[in-house]
Amino acid sequence: MADFSSLGLSDWLVQQCKQLGINKPTAVQENCMPAILQGRDCLGCAKTGSGKTAAFVLPVLQKLSEEPYGIFCLVLTPTRELAYQIAEQFRVLGKPLGLRECIIVGGMGNSIAMNEPFFWESTSETRTVEELDQRYILTPEKVKDAYMVHLIQTLTDQHDDWSIIIFTNTCKNCQILTMMLREFNFPVISLHSMMKQKQRFANLAKFKASVYKILIATDVAARGLDIPTVQVVINHNTPGLPKIYIHRVGRTARAGRNGVSITLVTQYDIHLVHVIEQQTKTKLKEYPVEEKAVLKILTQVNMARRQCEIKLESTDFDEKREINKRKQLILQGKDPDLEAKRKAELEKIRSQKKKFKQKIQEQVQRQKCGQLKKKPMKRQHVKATE
Numbered sequence: 176m177a178d179f180s181s182l183g184l185s186d187w188l189v190q191q192c193k194q195l196g197i198n199k200p201t202a203v204q205e206n207c208m209p210a211i212l213q214g215r216d217c218l219g220c221a222k223t224g225s226g227k228t229a230a231f232v233l234p235v236l237q238k239l240s241e242e243p244y245g246i247f248c249l250v251l252t253p254t255r256e257l258a259y260q261i262a263e264q265f266r267v268l269g270k271p272l273g274l275r276e277c278i279i280v281g282g283m284g285n286s287i288a289m290n291e292p293f294f295w296e297s298t299s300e301t302r303t304v305e306e307l308d309q310r311y312i313l314t315p316e317k318v319k320d321a322y323m324v325h326l327i328q329t330l331t332d333q334h335d336d337w338s339i340i341i342f343t344n345t346c347k348n349c350q351i352l353t354m355m356l357r358e359f360n361f362p363v364i365s366l367h368s369m370m371k372q373k374q375r376f377a378n379l380a381k382f383k384a385s386v387y388k389i390l391i392a393t394d395v396a397a398r399g400l401d402i403p404t405v406q407v408v409i410n411h412n413t414p415g416l417p418k419i420y421i422h423r424v425g426r427t428a429r430a431g432r433n434g435v436s437i438t439l440v441t442q443y444d445i446h447l448v449h450v451i452e453q454q455t456k457t458k459l460k461e462y463p464v465e466e467k468a469v470l471k472i473l474t475q476v477n478m479a480r481r482q483c484e485i486k487l488e489s490t491d492f493d494e495k496r497e498i499n500k501r502k503q504l505i506l507q508g509k510d511p512d513l514e515a516k517r518k519a520e521l522e523k524i525r526s527q528k529k530k531f532k533q534k535i536q537e538q539v540q541r542q543k544c545g546q547l548k549k550k551p552m553k554r555q556h557v558k559a560t561e
């Protein structure tokens with residue numbers, strides 16, 4: 176197996192890696208770094224938590240140290256948290272260079288044209304069972320939450336040092352679950368796009384530092400976040416796409432560690448589980464649950480949830496959602512008021528079209544009725560003249 180020196184990294188960079196406990200290159204690093212150092216365009220695909228960040232950070236730093244001039248590298252990331260995480264990797268590994276990084280968040284995406292890219296894809300994309308123990312619980316739809324509370328209770332009783340991420344599908348759900356689990360005294364904190372950015376960073380930092388052991392998040396936390404202490408990922412809803420599932424469960428079992436992922440599945444989600452199993456080439460195991468224990472807490476959980484929903488309704492959460500929508504439009508370079516006007520006009524045209532269609536249908540109907548009434552009269556008349 177190659178080491179970092181033989182891949183073309185200078186001693187200072189190899190030492191820097193060692194200080195971080197990065198001694199041997201992972202497969203994606205071994206295969207992509209030489210191509211990047213040769214100056215070729217490169218696309219690298221490998222499983223989650225396999226060191227893709229260092230696979231491009233290290234050669235970029237190597238090249239920069241050879242010619243330290245100007246704005247050298249632009250990294251685009253899907254979330255703000257990821258931008259900060261990658262900047263931190265650059266900062267730590269590039270410290271001896273006196274590297275200066277700048278984080279720009281928000282704005283629109285760009286596309287980059289590439290010539291003859293070097294493409295490397297891991298042949299073992301799916302994780303081994305030793306790395307990630309994947310299970311699911313089949314829940315009747317209405318007691319989705321009671322199963323989750325029971326599950327967290329069991330996990331935290333058995334492993335009080337474990338960190339858990341719970342993924343859910345909407346910001347509102349994320350907020351309600353956080354409030355509800357706090358009612359049960361779980362150390363919970365949340366992360367979703369309707370929170371202020373400052374709060375998002377603060378919550379993530381508290382979770383990373385294990386001040387809070389449970390993070391409830393939307394898919395804003397599904398990609399790229401590297402928190403080695405995460406032992407369990409719980410999917411509060413079954414992801415609609417296998418890709419989302421892979422990113423979510425990839426937040427555990429990082430860099431060869433072990434991890435568990437548990438997905439709550441209702442009777443309507445079975446087909447989604449099959450698609451996930453096909454794509455990940457892994458058969459999900461059914462998680463044994465003490466039904467009696469779930470039934471015991473069912474009423475309490477349902478009541479707590481309802482109370483949290485009422486509490487949230489009395490806050491300005493929906494108003495904030497509206498503000499967030501407007502913010503997104505501004506970031507996309509659109510005027511929110513003009514957009515609202517455009518939507519209203521489109522709606523007007525749609526409803527006019529609908530009315531027109533209805534009118535035509537009514538006319539046709541009337542004509543049909545008229546013809547039906549006329550026909551026998553015509554026949555009578557014909558008979559009379561005959």
Ligand SMILES: Nc1ncnc2c1ncn2[C@@H]1O[C@H](COP(=O)(O)OP(=O)(O)OP(=O)(O)O)[C@@H](O)[C@H]1O
Nearest residue numbers: 197199200201223224225226227228229399401430
């Ligand atoms: N060669 C290595 N040896 C050991 N650990 C490594 C090595 N390279 C990177 N790591 C560590 O592995 C962890 C995961 O790395 P990274 O976040 O880059 O994964 P990734 O492949 O980008 O994952 P994802 O697809 O989820 O974004 C990090 O904590 C990183 O420090």
